[in-house]
Amino acid sequence: MDTALLLIRLTVGPLVAGHGVQKVSRLLGGSGLAGGAEEFRRDGFRGGALTALAAGTTQIGSGLLLACGGLTPLAAAGIAGVMTVALTVKWPHGLWVQDDGYEYPLVLVALALAVAVAGPGRWSVDHALRLPVWPALWAAATAAAGIASGLAVRALLHRPAPVGPRPVER
Secondary structure (H helix, E strand, C coil): CHHHHHHHHHHHHHHHHHHHHHHHCCHHHCCHHHHHHHHHHHCCECCHHHHHHHHHHHHHHHHHHHHHCCCHHHHHHHHHHHHHHHHHHHHHHCCCHHHCCCHHHHHHHHHHHHHHHHCCCCCCHHHHCCCCCCCHHHHHHHHHHHHHHHHHHHHHHECCCCCCCCCCCC
């Protein structure tokens, strides 16, 4: 089990952190903070660079924490939050990633929450610091907080699609 958790953490954590790096810099093929801000604007979000910076730094921090198994519930909640926002953006396209769907964000949310439920394993910072194994109640709270924060960000920062003028009835 410890090896499986380490494999999941060392795959998901750096991938999520890498997405964050791309949002705020030109590293890893990113288009810099201006490009990240433009991506959010295209997706209908307010806030520009601040929104991109908040999302990017949350992804970097949560991804790195998950990778090292540090403050695992917090890391999982952060990943669940930002990936829930991504999932809502992709939702209209359906499930499958080849149609720009929400498959990939959904998998990342599920894996982060699975690590929160199972704990980070023996090869983790949490274990080395002798932090308590988080009970199932914490895993449920992690899932709820992460998903709720993502939905709150969507509700607060997303602009509805513009509606054209109504046709005149005759």
